[in-house]
Amino acid sequence: MKYCLLYALCLLNIGFVNAQIFDVDTIKQSGDNDKRINLVLLSEGYQTNEFSKFIADATNFSNEIFTQPPFKEYANYFNVYAVKVPSNESGTDHPANATDVTEPVFPAATKDTYFNTSFDTSGFHRLLYTYNSSIVYNVLAKNFPEYDQPIILVNSPEYGGAGGPYAVSSTGSSANEIIIHELGHSLFNLRDEYYPGDIHAFEAINMTQETNTNLVKWKNWIGTNNIGIYPYGTTGVAATWNRPHQSCKMRYLGVPFCSVCKEGIIEKIHSLVGPIDSYLPVSNSVTPTAFPIDFQLNLIKPIPNTLKSTWTLNASNYENDVDAVSIIETDLNTGTNNLTVVVHDDSPMLRIDNHETTHIYTVAWTITKSALGVDAIISKENNFNISLFPNPSNHILNLKVESKNAANLKVDIISLDGKKLKSTKISNYKNNEVDISRLSQGMYLVNVYSNNMLLTSKRFVKN
Template identity: 25%
Template sequence: MRASIRRSTAAAAMAAAVACALAAAPTAASADPNSDDRVRDDRVRVEIPGPEIPSPERTERGQQHENNGHPDAGSGYARVPVHGKKAASPRELSPAEARTDGRVTKVVDNGPSGDRLDVVFVGDGYTAAELDQFHTDVKAKWDEVTAVEPYTTYQGLFNVWAVDAVSKESGVSGDPDQDVVKDTALGSYFWCGDFERLLCVDERKVDAYAAKTPEVELVMVLANSEKYGGAGYNTPNPRLGYEGIATASAGNEQSGQVAIHETGHSLGKLADEYFYPDYPGYEEYTGPEPADSNISTLTADQLRESRTKWHRWLGETSPDGGTVGAYEGGGYYVTGLNRPTDASLMRVLGKPFNLPGTEAMIAGFYRHASVATAVTPTDRPLRRGDRARAKVPTLSGAARLDVQWYLDGRRVESLAGRTSVRVSDLRLRARDRGAHELTLRVTDPTDAVRDPEIAETLQTDVTWRVRR
């Protein structure tokens, strides 16, 4: 009898949570990308992470079997206060703490910020005495991220920064219980919007710390906690230029998976591929074709015939298991929308990105990163005794970049693969007094990209003027 009561209570709690989450979700499959959805009525739209483990009521509905035991990646969206949880009597930092607060450390240095995708970690709930632990947690969490493709292959395109935010108390609000309130730098708190696992922050305070780095394309907030939770603030910040904020508990491994899922939205511009059975209003999608690259109203045959979305990947074996097709359900709807594979990271935690998702992530990386950086200035002509030098990042594993040199538009085969060329190597004629263009072209020929429009972006040119 007690077990039955517990199941009924849990089911009711889940139903209430889903109802609240989906009430805050967009009425179409995805939000209007042109709308100003960042802050409205002092509230911001965030994604709620899925449960830490499959709940009993979902097991009864077959959800756990369907996901092979992996928890859902998300539970829809909620609008939450833009400010964080404040302590009743916040204390000022001591002079010693204030000198440490805001200190910036470059954890991973792969080149100039202008040519790299800069990820900024900000910690919360770390006292001045715990900042060494924060830096250890940053490295551990980045290791989690780069264990997932395509981050593994392309980690050389990233710089990673850590910004010290000194909290007066260790830990964050809502851990272990809802009534716990901590005095922290970012006001992080669980039970945001009455969802225990939703870990919210004071977005304006996060921005103040993130702005201390030279550039920022992605922000990750690490809470000093082992409690499962996270959040996705996936609306770009036009002032600072970042794509989104992901929050995660530093001491919880599954929480790191939530953060990676959120980067699928912020960097990959991917839609959620999960859905909710038996929820009124989300049984069937009847709207227009979504703009998102990974959900569609079309069947596999229709995708192939119209040569749209992920049609180039149909029938291929995907790293998340099975083959790419058109699987029913996605964008929160049980029917009416299809996804490329059964269970990618955009649907369930602990799985890889699928093939179309990987392609979208690579496209996101190259929106911010370049694969060639001039070391020799390009604003003055180079003479016979000069050398044109460039820095080319290294990709991991078997991936290789194609490096070619061109003189006045004609490829110089003998210079292929080099990152440094002397003007004398060009063998300009002795009587040649004219100006020429020397161009380094670095291209990523990856098989993980099949869309020609994306492939065109995987290239960087650097050009110098040269004279004999």
């Protein structure tokens, strides 16, 4: 995976800055870089003779993050690398000009470092950051262009860090907790659950001004694991904003992420990396002449495995929750046959039925059989993001499917006793409005199909 667009914008806006080639160490490798989320740590304020400390600090972070949910469960989805960027001096700048504390909290200093990080950024003592983004992104472009999330690790024992396009943290006693918290901002779009100030308050995964338990974006978690609607403050603008939990890592270091933030993290993981690492056979890589013919998936499995799969042959269920199937000659018709597998994540950390977006991953094989045997096998992999909202709904149900290769999309509305009540074609990448005004109040199923392949079956409530 890589963020080329952000880098390109950086070049357009700031101009090119030459970067050197540095040594890159592998801290954790779960798979190919284009099939994993790549966390790339950059050393800052480490001299060349301190690189062993940098690698130890980077390894310590990697070991820690994958002990904490949901990273523990999704560790197989991540690679971690460390780029040894040398600084001329150890440490980082401390101008001692912050306005939120009585300075100097520790001695003022100016250090010659590669990225020119500094405490006291924007007047906040603990805000450790650098605005020299052109240097950061050129180092990444030269040394690890496949990055998904840069992390600048600053060689300072003082407490400090920041989120943003790249996460920044010092290396003191709370360093790992700082990095994980800042990754919540930088990679997973989570907001602070302490009040961040009026200019930083806006609607997000874990921040809202909604107070209705039936409408709040985390309504599917209300009453579970102490999830509720808690105001940030008792007066002023803070009192109009709400968080989902009173003790989440986005508020306090040293505590777990709340259920809402865990779900948001997993959603972002799914948007970046699909669970299908590879599959066989690929198009025309083999022309089998003997049966059985084996079809298999190599999946990136959570720990424990929560992936579910449905195999369908010629529109009939063939097998469930297996990584491979064997097709015998009598399974196939003369002519064209369609074998599909649909994979989704059934993690209990996701509340799918009420969740707005479902991620679906598929492989479809077209098998051509003649009197002489199998003539060809053509394969196609696809990903689908399926959004259904609002849920519950009164009159109109909005449905959006996003997929590069979707075709012949349709939706069926099914009663809980299995009767098809409505069927309509829908368009890819468009908001499709489905009229449900004539349905009686109650619970229904929405089945979404592409080329007659069932992608997902979601429950919704008609008010």
